[in-house]
Amino acid sequence: MNKRIKTLLKQAEVYKKQGLLEDAKVEYKIVAKLIQNSENIQNKDKLLSAVSKKIAALARHAEVVASAPTTPEMSEHVNVLIKKLFSFSKDNKNVSKEEADLEGAIALAKFGQFDAALKEFERLLSSASARLPAAKNILRCHVTVDSSDLAFAQLDRWKSEDLFSTEQNETLRTFLEGLLEKKKIKKGPKPAEVPSPEKEEDAVGGQPPEPETITEEDEEAEDISEIENEKDDSDEEFLDISAVAINFDSGPHAGEQVELDVSFQSGNIISLIISSKDESLVKNLKVGSKLDDVHFYSPIAIFRGSGIVSAMTKIASGPKQGDYSLDIKIESI
Amino acid sequence: MAIFNIKKREIECKVVYYGPGRCGKTTNLEYIFKSYKKQVEGEMVSINTEGDRTLFFDFLPMELGKIKGCDVRVQLFTVPGQVQYSSTRKLVLKGVDGVVFVADSLDVRREKNMTSLKDLQKNLKEYGLNIFKIPLVIQYNKRDLQDEGLPVMSVEKMEKDLNRQLKAPSFAASAVSGDGVGKTLQECMKLTLQALHRQFNWSKEDNG
Numbered sequence: 001m002n003k004r005i006k007t008l009l010k011q012a013e014v015y016k017k018q019g020l021l022e023d024a025k026v027e028y029k030i031v032a033k034l035i036q037n038s039e040n041i042q043n044k045d046k047l048l049s050a051v052s053k054k055i056a057a058l059a060r061h062a063e064v065v066a067s068a069p070t071t072p073e074m075s076e077h078v079n080v081l082i083k084k085l086f087s088f089s090k091d092n093k094n095v096s097k098e099e100a101d102l103e104g105a106i107a108l109a110k111f112g113q114f115d116a117a118l119k120e121f122e123r124l125l126s127s128a129s130a131r132l133p134a135a136k137n138i139l140r141c142h143v144t145v146d147s148s149d150l151a152f153a154q155l156d157r158w159k160s161e162d163l164f165s166t167e168q169n170e171t172l173r174t175f176l177e178g179l180l181e182k183k184k185i186k187k188g189p190k191p192a193e194v195p196s197p198e199k200e201e202d203a204v205g206g207q208p209p210e211p212e213t214i215t216e217e218d219e220e221a222e223d224i225s226e227i228e229n230e231k232d233d234s235d236e237e238f239l240d241i242s243a244v245a246i247n248f249d250s251g252p253h254a255g256e257q258v259e260l261d262v263s264f265q266s267g268n269i270i271s272l273i274i275s276s277k278d279e280s281l282v283k284n285l286k287v288g289s290k291l292d293d294v295h296f297y298s299p300i301a302i303f304r305g306s307g308i309v310s311a312m313t314k315i316a317s318g319p320k321q322g323d324y325s326l327d328i329k330i331e332s333i
Numbered sequence: 334m335a336i337f338n339i340k341k342r343e344i345e346c347k348v349v350y351y352g353p354g355r356c357g358k359t360t361n362l363e364y365i366f367k368s369y370k371k372q373v374e375g376e377m378v379s380i381n382t383e384g385d386r387t388l389f390f391d392f393l394p395m396e397l398g399k400i401k402g403c404d405v406r407v408q409l410f411t412v413p414g415q416v417q418y419s420s421t422r423k424l425v426l427k428g429v430d431g432v433v434f435v436a437d438s439l440d441v442r443r444e445k446n447m448t449s450l451k452d453l454q455k456n457l458k459e460y461g462l463n464i465f466k467i468p469l470v471i472q473y474n475k476r477d478l479q480d481e482g483l484p485v486m487s488v489e490k491m492e493k494d495l496n497r498q499l500k501a502p503s504f505a506a507s508a509v510s511g512d513g514v515g516k517t518l519q520e521c522m523k524l525t526l527q528a529l530h531r532q533f534n535w536s537k538e539d540n541g
């Protein structure tokens with residue numbers, strides 16, 4: 001058999017063993033193509049069918065991984081550990097024990113351990129300092145696991161038990177309504193396949209919930225209006241790009257990678273100075289030219305993406321006279 | 334968010350192993366658990382899902398003994414690397430004092446390393462921490478695969494990808510055999526304790 005195919009098969013096996021299922025699949029697909037296109041391989045069909053079996057097995061495996069429960073119920077031992085490890089204020093003298101316990105209980109809920117969390121929150125209702133947040137989190141747990149009936153029943157019970165003042169009862173009701181409203185909004189559009197990183201809020205959606213479903217900032221009901229307005233991509237401010245490496249696919253530098261420093265950046269436009277002696281670099285470029293393969297060097301890592309030439313001028317005066325100023329608009333990173 | 338108990342002269346800190354899915358974070362902790370028996374305080378707890386992927390975290394408590402007159406304990410954690418566990422990763426990172434970023438040397442994981450480092454930066458930032466300032470060590474793992482003829486990036490290339498600006502101490506490693514695992518942890522502990530020492534200034538307390 002072809003040596004290249006052998007190498008690829010070995011790679012695919014290693015990737016598979018390491019759980020890099022997507023990467024293994026890519027290798028097998030290349031192998032399949034190579035076999036298909038090869039003239040001098042005997043029993044092509046047999047080989048092809050063997051490879052597609054491998055691909056199918058990978059797909060099944062990936063399916064099992066993807067459908068594994070994201071918040072399975074943990075043992076008592078694990079829950080005790082979670083409580084301990086995630087109640088960060090437990091050694092802080094300025095924080096009451098109940099408030100520290102509250103942190104632990106919130107962590108349990110964030111890890112999807114709703115029954116255990118509810119037990120804790122219920123226990124904490126007896127503490128004056130933790131009572132209101134504990135109640136809010138009880139409501140939150142019910143809403144998260146889709147039992148809003150239980151949440152309303154709970155509200156009624158608290159009312160009849162006189163556990164809270166009239167004002168607090170009202171706060172709790174508004175809080176619950178806010179949660180439900182928010183959930184309705186979140187359920188609206190189909191959630192993306194890979195949930196975008198959430199802020200500290202409930203990640204309740206049509207998808208199996210990720211462990212984090214409970215927020216810590218549950219102080220006041222007004223928080224909810226903020227949550228509704230929250231933009232998912234608020235963190236997508238542009239990274240500082242210090243340099244770029246452009247892979248040219250045509251022109252005098254086709255096939256070359258050229259690294260250039262960024263002299264200035266404004267949002268998603270970066271400016272480069274190209275010395276007159278490197279004029280050939282800009283020969284094939286004009287405003288609107290697309291650069292399909294650019295490495296953007298940011299302070300923390302390099303990102304691969306594409307850009308469009310948005311301006312190009314020959315500098316007419318000053319120390320850089322004769323050099324080119326090239327603006328590239330970052331299209332995608 | 335280390336806990337410093339002045340009376341008992343104890344300090345407890347948290348080091349988190351971060352990195353893309355399948356890069357070898359859990360394998361690092363497993364090796365430490367096996368090889369540093371004396372310093373390990375109790376059991377390693379791993380909360381996994383299908384195919385040994387970390388679901389919540391791995392947890393390994395260690396007792397490092399007396400450093401500058403203070404009993405030092407460290408809790409080692411790993412985060413789940415799979416992309417979809419984004420908020421668990423953030424939760425586990427809470428209260429972190431030092432970070433080991435484990436990068437996968439396999440060529441095919443290049444982009445994943447970068448994305449994960451960016452994710453780390455973002456999550457630290459949300460806790461008010463700066464990736465340039467936090468004690469951070471980078472590990473280039475799975476170096477052994479190069480000898481097996483697999484497409485592996487050179488350390489230089491990975492340095493350029495990930496460490497060009499961070500300039501964090503970095504180590505080549507092979508977590509399965511344990512090469513580089515101890516060095517990585519030691520360096521991260523050194524940086525973490527230096528930072529905490531600056532913060533709490535605990536050795537001065539001896540005189541007071």
Ligand SMILES: Nc1nc2c(ncn2[C@@H]2O[C@H](COP(=O)(O)OP(=O)(O)OP(=O)(O)O)[C@@H](O)[C@H]2O)c(=O)[nH]1
Nearest residue numbers: 018354355356357358359360387414475507508509
């Ligand atoms: N050859 C080789 N394989 C390694 C090395 N480190 C880890 N592996 C393998 O890579 C796979 C993933 O390792 P883990 O330690 O579970 O990776 P992880 O980073 O904890 O993965 P997640 O929990 O999914 O984020 C396992 O099959 C390990 O045996 C290494 O240094 N060399």
Ligand SMILES: [Mg+2]
Nearest residue numbers: 358359386387
């Ligand atoms: Mg793991």
